[in-house]
Amino acid sequence: MELLRFATAGSVDDGKSTLIGRLLYDSKQIFEDTLEALEHTTMLRGEEGMNLALLTDGLRAEREQGITIDVAYRYFATPRRKFIIADTPGHVQYTRNMVTGASTADMALILVDARKGIIEQSRRHAFLASLLGVPHLVLCINKMDLVDYDQEVFERIKAEFKEFAAKLDVRDLQFIPMSALNGDNVVDRSANMPWYEGTSLLHLLEEVHIASDRNLIDCRFPVQYVIRPRDDKHHDYRGYAGQVASGSYKVGDDVVVLPSGFTSTIASIDTADGPVEEAVPPMSVTIRLTDNLDVSRGDMICRPNNQPHISQDVEAMLCWFGERAQLQPGVKYALKQTSKWARALVKDLHYRLDVNTLHRDEDATSLSLNEIGRVTLRTTAPLFSDDYRRNRATGSFILVDEASNDTVAAGMIV
Amino acid sequence: MQRIISHLDALESESIHLLREVAAEFERPVLLFSGGKDSVVMLHLAKKAFWPARLPFPVMHVDTGHNFPEVITFRDSSVARLDVNLVVASVQESIDAGRVVEETGPNASRNRLQTTTLLDAIEQHNFDAVMGGARRDEEKARAKERFFSFRDEFGQWDPKNQRPEIWSLYNGRHRKGEHIRVFPLSNWTELDIWQYIADEEIELPPIYYAHRREVFRRDGMLMAVTDFLQPGDGEEVFEATVRYRTVGDATCTAAVASTASSIEDVITEVAASRITERGATRADDKFSEAAMEDRKREGYF
Ligand SMILES: Nc1nc2c(ncn2[C@@H]2O[C@H](COP(=O)(O)OP(=O)(O)O)[C@@H](O)[C@H]2O)c(=O)[nH]1
């Protein structure tokens, strides 16, 4: 069974949590004791029926305020696939938690309230999903029950969003009219919207093709850990453990180790279950080479004829998450990329992006919480990287404040 | 070529990646091992992550002194078979040292006292990363956990102010006295765990499979009669065929009526179950809606 990760996005009250509750409920994945607790809490709150949003809003503060503050992960499976859902918050204030949920997603569902149409948060989240390279985007036009299931409303919102999305880099974009509350087009196609010819959301989740979203071309293996047993039985064993970031590795392949540039050949690809002939993402394996080289954590095993950029100068888009401090040129941070830590100096902020209009403000001198900008960094050691658009695993990094240890930015190399 | 990776292979890879990150980035990591199924799977994954080398960190059991004897026997045989170092942190010693006070009354449990014992042990051994087998599908507060979860110098979790965790770039930086809890099984569900146990032929304590046992009914749950838990007035003792879905303190972990005596039976049962594993078996979560969140804030597993 294949695994699909998806994230919900959209503004507050557009129905994200309700939609997830509906998916779980209709696919019979909610347990009875959870349902009882849900009915009980709904009643205590003086509401009627069952508030499906309470399924994911698990923190006391979230229930008290009736909002989603942090990502909640939920799981369900159908006979076809297993799903990991990240239910993300809609408030601008918690954008960083939306980015957390979307960063590993195969698909993003952006909810829109049919009565309100496309608003700033819809654009912001669509932009973030495209910036984060989420391969599949679905615009869920929700609360169709409140606009009499009117096709014109759907078509108008769809057209407006398409115009905006044309400016983004979205590979696969779909539109579904639905009512999360009533279940229209969530699990089954709705009889209330006979004019809609597409599939239900669940059908799409089960069928969307994701195996080819992986980069199987550029071989990138960040060395995570060196395995040296040093016991009698495995006295000379020296293996390089890691998770394949991209590409396909086979026994006998010629490889080059960065940064040393030494070349060798793959002697074996080991796992505790025995050797394998080939390793592809996201497999965690241990590679042994035919030559005795000096290889350590942070190095990268690649193919000689297809190497990443090797540079201390990094051009990137940055989402700023720091609450206590703004991003300012001249400041240094700790940077983590693949299995490597370095220090990074912010040399230049080229512009700040208005995510609503995509306008570039070139006079900007800083980035505050949840703002996005284009920067140049200089790092203490060369990074082995690819453009984020081509490779999510080697094109991404985080910045960490060296005093507070907070994660203050997500970076995407351009 | 498509090369579809199965969900269990994807989960295994993700967990192994996390375990290796911990070994690479921390000075004194420790893996919590109780003999319960999740920690057994976590230890199995850790052995695989570093194979053919030994585990580069010890395992620790927070022993309430109220465990099922079958589980302690299993713990000790596993540790010997897998050649790992075991640290035992004892709640009884915390009580004897006056660090905590034993609860009294019919529902007295050492469950909550474990937090102090755990935090004291972390401090005493200078552990900087503590790996636990908690899963996000277990409980709504756990659904909010990061893989790398920061704990301050008091061991506290601040769920409203968690570090963003983007891609698989984990930030384990902390100051002295603070530590990181790591949850390599975050994305596994109860059913994934059982399917993996079947696929990998992992051995478990026998009480996970159906057996005959003396039990009594309390708050709708089947509690075993043990040295630590006796029936109260009017609670009738009877023999039943039961098994355990979770294994914790004998005073607050209930059995479920079940005839599932093989791994295949268990998988069928779990797949058809309409009640969550904690809801079916844990008295400790029933006190309030936010019981788990409150315990976790204080530093619980
Ligand atoms: N009428 C109607 N109400 C909905 C629908 N989906 C969600 N709602 C309501 O909108 C409110 C906000 O939903 P919630 O799921 O908490 O939104 P979130 O903030 O995006 O997670 C709740 O009162 C829901 O019951 C829908 O399809 N139709």
Ligand SMILES: [Mg+2]
């Ligand atoms: Mg919500």
